[in-house]
Amino acid sequence: MDLRSGLTDAAGLSAATVVLVEGDSDRHAIEAVARRHGRSLHGVAVVPMGGVTNIRHFVELFHDRRLAGLYDAAEERFIRRALADGGLGPARSSAELAGLGFHACRADLEDELIRALGTDTVEEVMAAVGDLRSFRLFQRQPAQRDRPLARQLRRFIGTRAGRKSHYATLLADALDPARTPPPLDRLLALL
Template identity: 50%
Template sequence: MGMADMGAFREAVAAWAAGGPDEDARELAERLDVRTAVLLEGPSDVAAVDALAALRGRDLAAEGVCVVAMGGAMNVGRHARLLGPSGLGLRLTGLCDARERPFYARGWAGAGAAEQHYFVCVADLEDELVRALGVPRVEEVVRAEGDLRPLRTFQSQPAQQGRDAGGQLRRFLGTKKGRKIRYGRLLVEALEPGRVPAPLDALLADL
């Protein structure tokens, strides 16, 4: 099974979660032998998980693991019901921000998942990555991407003056469409092997 097949399953799940029919998702789950659904808030989290899996020589699609961007933590209940014990019967896991933990807890309970199995970032995954790398290393990655000048312009704005450098970097990553996704991958690829943030490391070990 390739990434294209798992991509088709992800698209079928998104359509089903949006109120569409369930036939395609059910058929693909069976044909592809999907066993685990990793529920993530958005595509930048998916980019980070996929990047770490690649660095560790893992082919999650071939292992029957589907990494799902839900379009926000508020959607976790619906996705958990569709994919978990009450729906397709997949094993559920995921990664969430500390403030989103109640959504995940309710989602897992509503889906009939016996284990509250997901991993929690202190603020969010970007915060975990910035702290793991340190501000100077993150700025090296930003410079290599040609984004240092936009970063300095952003940091000079009055609204950023009360934030520390790590907080400014996190905000900067979310200021332009697609930037957060790109840096989700780049920051993971910049990590030293022993410096992977604990929630991300634990998630990969759990798969």
């Protein structure tokens, strides 16, 4: 999705609460976890921004709505700057950003889901959809051999177009609601 089409699509939304996320896989995961929790997202729009660097445009577009979001911890500076410039107040820490409704994932949401499920469960999900053989071949690649299993899983999930979104839903559906990753759990508590 390019920025212009993303903004055009988002401009027509009438939801009172807008959850800003980096991409479609994050939207799919949030929707699946909300469903697993029996939570309705009525009145909430989960909006993929096509990358965190686009956040300023979406904050400007939705300045009159209740905003929340998830972000990768390494991208925090973009979130801080955009929220401050958008008049939502300065946030000097992750805790202050959380107070504004924006919650950090360590690496990304897929990383959070993999840690919450455990690598054995993620491999079971892969086996159920017929991807375990491809993953085993991927693990043999020289660049992957010395990586920890969780990092291999995360990298594999991101290697093919559409796979991240597909696995975001699969992993979220496999997740016991009691083991929801903390940033996602805190976000859902706001909605």
